Amino acid sequence: MLWITNVFQSPQWLWLFTALIIPIAIHLLRRSNPQQISFAALQWVQRYSQSRAHRPIVDNKWLLLLRLLIVALLASLLAQPLIKREIYPQEGVILLDPRIESSEANTFIHSSLPQLLGEDYKVLWLSPETPSITAPPPQNVDLWKTLTQLSRRADLRRAHILLINNGVPTSHQALRVSPHWQWHSLDKPSTALSPVLPSIALMGKAPDWWAPVLEDWHSSMPGLSVHILEQEEAPSVGQTDWLIYTDTAPLPQALLEFVTSGGLLITDNSIPPFDNLNFDTVDNSQSIQAASIGRGSWLRYQDDWHSEAFYRRADLPERLWQQWSGQDWALQHQNRGHWSANAIGADIAGADLPVADTEVENRRIKQLQPWLIIALLLLLAFERLIALSRSPANMATRRNRVASHG
Amino acid sequence: MEYLSPKTLASCRDLVWLSRHIAEGVMLGVQHSQRRGTGLEFHQYRGYQAGDSIRHIDWKLFARSDRYFVRETEQESRMHLCFVLDTSASLGQASFIEPSLNKLHYAKCWIASLCWLLNAQGDSFSLLAFNNRQTVYVPEGRGEGHQRQIALQLQKLKASDHWPDPSQLAPLWQYFERPCQVVLLSDFFQQGNEISDFAARLHAAGRPCLPLQLLVEAEQTFPFGGELKLLNPEVSASTPATLEVDAERQRQSYLDAFAQAQSELKARFAAQACSLQTDLIEQPVEKSLRQFIQLHDRLC
Incomplete structure (x- = not known):
């Protein structure tokens, strides 16, 4: 029964096809016996009537056929049939990174893709709608998402992709590509973006693991700023992004204000949570929970930082960085990973996921409603035309009936 | 003047009044021209x-x-006109336009009206109406009383059965012993040529036979549609009692066959030097009468 759902959008209306029996029943019921009339000149009728008139099962076959068609059309109109059209991959399509000027692209095509020049090639902007190059370039296109999206387009399976060789933001999704895509890159010098680092402050006594972790971070992220805040000092959001608080409870009021205005406060279980805060566990681990306070958030470990179970692990620096930076949405946004077009050909081509040909829907679904409505109206007009044009004959036979009674 | 509509003709049961009314209408035009000079001698x-x-x-x-x-x-010599009326069942064929009017009723009005005209001229006339079962004969006579008697007999006639066999026809010849003109009213729907033979035999015997064929319009046009079961009012060995036909499919073949039969009939009468007049009963009686008088000017 799966094919029904493929062919009809609303298959629940298919029961209306049972209404086909209505016109048939009406025609069968109205099928009258032949009218009897007395006709004295019968001998001339008989002479040329070789065989008895063959009586059809129903009268007005064409009218019945039209009425059946109308009912069927009405039912299928409600069931909304879909037809699928085959789509073949186009060869000469170039998808252009919107950051590239069209004149630059033309120069590139003439120099690097001379095999396309003889053919009828199309240049489209690399965006979900793939507008033509004559249209203004679309703004703010997420190339990663767009490529993933277009990898499923059957007509773009064999496209040439022309990207600017610059930082291209990555996404948390896997990059899906068509294995038939041909990658090209246009070198455009620009300064590589340096990752944005948070400024970290520590308030209270530093735990034993703090120095090695910092050392690790400094080696991998040079320029990371860490400073120590005094107990009475009020942290400001402008200077500090993450505040690690290792002192005892209660939490100073200044810290609460810091979090409310957008900072990230990190504590262990020595600070009890407030009653009015909704803590959620982070990453499904019971050991860490977070709550949003104002514009910032409080990341609270349910373990003791000073216990060995907490810090005796090799991946502690990575782990802490991941957990802390995972709570800093603003930082995450600024530090979205970047990849370059060069990398696509070499590295990412191995890491991305090609969309197999079998996964691509190379048929496009097309709705038939407008045509069905037009056909329905035409059939209705025909039906009326035939039904009304038959009425003089009916009148004649009615006259016959009167005569036979008279 | 206005003609009587078929409806009036069919609904009026007083044949005497009706025929007088019709005859007066006919005489308005023909009375003087027909009467002057003919048969008047010092x-x-x-x-x-x-x-x-x-x-x-x-x-x-x-x-x-x-x-x-x-x-x-x-007058030189008084004319004797004998009306011969076929009362076989086919004469009961009703009009499809005015179902209450049938051929026999039309024939009755026609004869009664012509009787008025003949009476006005002082001619004598007789009536012979028959089918194979029943023969009605009103002998030759003239005058208003005779005319009323004929009207009365006409009113009693009913269409049934069929044209008599030759053996049944034999006793009828006695009615034509005296010289007379015969007006033969029938639809001339015959199996063989029995009716036209009858006319030919009269003609051969020196009794000129003036034929009047009465038809309904549908017999000439076959206007039916759809499936029909045709009932034959006059069943014989060669025609079945009923026939189921698809009217549209039959129309052309019927019209062809009918037209051919009509032209054969007309040719037979033309060979006897008396032309066949065919009238539709939907047409006014006055028109038919006037046409008949003009066609056979020796009549009046």
Whole structure:
């Protein structure tokens, strides 16, 4: 029964096809016996009537056929049939990174893709709608998402992709590509973006693991700023992004204000949570929970930082960085990973996921409603035309009936 | 004048009144032209008597003799017209336009009206109406009483059965022993040529036969549609009682066959030097009568 759902959008209306029996029943019921009339000149009728008139099962076959068609059309109109059209991959399509000027692209095509020049090639902007190059370039296109999206387009399976060789933001999704895509890159010098680092402050006594972790971070992220805040000092959001608080409870009021205005406060279980805060566990681990306070958030470990179970692990620096930076949405946004077009050909081509040909829907679904409505109206007009044009004959036979009674 | 509509013709049961009405309509046009000169020949003068029309006084004789003389004329020979009416079942065929009117009723009105005209001329007339079961004969006579008698007999007639066999026809010949003109009214729907043979035999015997064929319009046009079960009012060995036909499919073949039969019939009568007049009963009786009189001008 799966094919029904493929062919009809609303298959629940298919029961209306049972209404086909209505016109048939009406025609069968109205099928009258032949009218009897007395006709004295019968001998001339008989002479040329070789065989008895063959009586059809129903009268007005064409009218019945039209009425059946109308009912069927009405039912299928409600069931909304879909037809699928085959789509073949186009060869000469170039998808252009919107950051590239069209004149630059033309120069590139003439120099690097001379095999396309003889053919009828199309240049489209690399965006979900793939507008033509004559249209203004679309703004703010997420190339990663767009490529993933277009990898499923059957007509773009064999496209040439022309990207600017610059930082291209990555996404948390896997990059899906068509294995038939041909990658090209246009070198455009620009300064590589340096990752944005948070400024970290520590308030209270530093735990034993703090120095090695910092050392690790400094080696991998040079320029990371860490400073120590005094107990009475009020942290400001402008200077500090993450505040690690290792002192005892209660939490100073200044810290609460810091979090409310957008900072990230990190504590262990020595600070009890407030009653009015909704803590959620982070990453499904019971050991860490977070709550949003104002514009910032409080990341609270349910373990003791000073216990060995907490810090005796090799991946502690990575782990802490991941957990802390995972709570800093603003930082995450600024530090979205970047990849370059060069990398696509070499590295990412191995890491991305090609969309197999079998996964691509190379048929496009097309709705038939407008045509069905037009056909329905035409059939209705025909039906009326035939039904009304038959009425003089009916009148004649009615006259016959009167005569036979008279 | 206005013609009587088929509806009026069908609904009026007083044949005497109806035929008089029709005859007056017909006479409006033909009376003088038909009567003047024919059959009027000088017989004698006689003295004027009170009650004589002054139009008949011979004024030249009055100038010479100073006495009133009335010019008397006499008709050459009185004509005897015999109406022969076929009362077989096919004459009961009703019109499809005015179902209450059938061929027989139309024939009755037609005969009764012509009787009025003949009576006005002083001709004598007789009636012979028959089918294979029943024969009605009103012998030759003239005058209003005779005419009423004929009207009465006409009114009783009913269409049934069929045209008599030759053996049944034999006793009928006695009615044609005296010289007469015959007006034969029928639809001429015959199995062989029995009706036209009858007319031919009369013609051969020196009894000129003037045929009038009565049809309903549908027999000429076959206007039916759809499936029909045709009932034959006059069943015979060669025609079945009923026939189921698809009217549209049959129409052309019927019209062709009918037209051919009609032209054969007309040719037969034309060979006998008496043309067949065919009338549709939906047409006014007056028209038919006038046409008949013009066609056979020796009649009146």
